[in-house]
Amino acid sequence: ELKVEQNPLFLSMQEGKNYTIYCNYSTTSDRLYWYRQDPGKSLESLFVLLSNGAVKQEGRLMASLDTKARLSTLHITAAVHDLSATYFCAVYSGGGADGLTFGKGTHLIIQP
Amino acid sequence: EADIYQTPRYLVIGTGKKITLECSQTMGHDKMYWYQQDPGMELHLIHYSYGVNSTEKGDLSSESTVSRIRTEHFPLTLESARPSHTSQYLCASSALVTGATLQETQYFGPGTRLLVL
Numbered sequence: 001e002l003k004v005e006q007n008p009l010f011l012s013m014q015e016g017k018n019y020t021i022y023c024n025y026s027t028t029s030d031r032l033y034w035y036r037q038d039p040g041k042s043l044e045s046l047f048v049l050l051s052n053g054a055v056k057q058e059g060r061l062m063a064s065l066d067t068k069a070r071l072s073t074l075h076i077t078a079a080v081h082d083l084s085a086t087y088f089c090a091v092y093s094g095g096g097a098d099g100l101t102f103g104k105g106t107h108l109i110i111q112p
Numbered sequence: 113e114a115d116i117y118q119t120p121r122y123l124v125i126g127t128g129k130k131i132t133l134e135c136s137q138t139m140g141h142d143k144m145y146w147y148q149q150d151p152g153m154e155l156h157l158i159h160y161s162y163g164v165n166s167t168e169k170g171d172l173s174s175e176s177t178v179s180r181i182r183t184e185h186f187p188l189t190l191e192s193a194r195p196s197h198t199s200q201y202l203c204a205s206s207a208l209v210t211g212a213t214l215q216e217t218q219y220f221g222p223g224t225r226l227l228v229l
Contacts, residue, residue, distance in 0.1 A: 033218070042202060043155075043220040088154065099145050099157040099170055100218060107152070 002027050004091050006103035014111055016078055021106045023072040023089035031092035032072050033100065034063050036085045043088065047074075079110045115139055118203050118221040125193055126229050133188045133224045135203030144186040145204040145218065148172060155202060161186055193228045200225050 003026040013019050023032070031050055035043040047056045049065035049072060056063050060083065062075045072089055086107050090100040116137040125131055137144070142163040147155040147170075157170030161180040175197070176190050186205075190197055203221040 035220075042222045045217050045219065048217055086152075090155075093157075093171070099147075099160050100155075101157075101171065102154040104154045105152075 002029070002091060002093050002101045004089060004101050004103040006089055006106050008106060009104055010107050012109045012111065013076075013079055015080055018078065019076050021074040021076075021087055021089075021108075023074070023103055025070045025072075025089075025091045025101075028067070028070075029091045029093075030067075032065055033090045033092075034072070034074055035088045035090060037088065037105070038085050046087075076108075081110050081112055084108055084110045116203060116205055116219055116221040118201075118224050120224060121222060122225050122227075124227045124229065127192075127194055129193050131190050131193055131226070133201055133203075133226070135186045135188070135221060136184050137186075137205045137219075137221075138184060139205065139207065139219070140183065141205035141207040141219075142183065143206045144180070145206070146170070146176075146178060146186070146188050147202045147204065148174065149200045149202060149223075151200070159188065193226075195228045198226060198228050 005024045007022050033048055034046040036046050037043050047063040052067040054065045060077045065072045086105045088102050088105045090102045093101050119134045144161045146159040148158050149155045156172035158172050158174040159178040161167050167178050176188050178188050200223050202223045204218045206218040
């Protein structure tokens with residue numbers, strides 16, 4: 001059974017600081033996703049990572065994937081208040097049940 | 113920009129009522145999904161479909177049922193709602209996006225927040 005673990009689950013940080021969110025998963029997968037969810041809203045796709053060593057960047061967010069370590073990171077550079085949200089990583093299950101297995105999410109608060 | 117719609121957005125209903133949550137997408141995606149999300153928690157896959165007349169149960173057991181008669185439409189039905197069904201239900205669809213590498217991205221609808229009294 002595929003398990004996806006994120007840490008930290010809660011993060012409060014100041015504007016201008018850097019931080020990294022970690023996502024570990026338990027079985028081999030060929031796809032990892034990062035999503036953002038604002039309170040009361042749906043999920044917005046941020047990144048799709050497909051191969052070992054993949055790195056993608058969008059603004060102040062950068063995601064990377066190490067398939068051998070089964071680890072993905074979401075790095076935030078010089079955080080701004082607008083990045084406050086919940087960030088989910090999700091791993092493609094494949095096999096009998098198609099769809100994504102989600103981590104519990106990282107609730108990020110960025111304070112001025 | 114993904115076009116996936118869910119109605120109603122909010123629903124408060126009494127125990128024992130039958131409800132149908134609607135989901136439709138205009139992108140022609142073959143794959144569609146239903147996820148359940150409790151407040152502040154992760155999403156759990158409850159149903160998915162590969163295309164017309166295809167429905168499968170997901171990782172989380174659910175008393176709901178789904179149907180896929182048309183490509184664009186994937187409704188979820190609860191025959192007899194109970195307070196334990198109170199949650200947010202998110203519909204998603206996906207398709208292969210060909211670029212430098214093949215990608216498959218799931219696009220999510222706005223969700224239906226269900227409260228069963």
